[in-house]
Amino acid sequence: MPRKRRKRIVTEGAPDIPYPKVRVEWIDCVSDSGWATEKEFDKMKLAEPIHEGWLYEKNKKYIKIFASYDKDEDGFTFGDRTMIPRGWIKKIQKL
Numbered sequence: 001m002p003r004k005r006r007k008r009i010v011t012e013g014a015p016d017i018p019y020p021k022v023r024v025e026w027i028d029c030v031s032d033s034g035w036a037t038e039k040e041f042d043k044m045k046l047a048e049p050i051h052e053g054w055l056y057e058k059n060k061k062y063i064k065i066f067a068s069y070d071k072d073e074d075g076f077t078f079g080d081r082t083m084i085p086r087g088w089i090k091k092i093q094k095l
Contacts, residue, residue: 023051023052024065051082062083
């Protein structure tokens with residue numbers, strides 16, 4: 001049976017957005033309000049999320065990133081916003 005040809009998807013260049021796209025690896029706290037044995041408590045580990053989006057702001061205390069946006073004649077509206085303390089960040093990589 002002949003293989004089907006896949007259509008090539010043509011992507012446009014970088015979107016008209018003045019923010020760099022980044023991948024952030026960071027450490028997040030974990031909490032649990034339920035009861036646990038010592039063994040269960042000893043197994044508790046910090047979360048290590050990975051977040052991809054656009055870097056809105058970066059300073060000595062924190063970074064602000066967003067994963068979605070809308071642009072119209074009045075400017076940008078941001079969604080999926082996250083603010084991470086700099087001490088919790090393991091790595092920031094430009095995409």
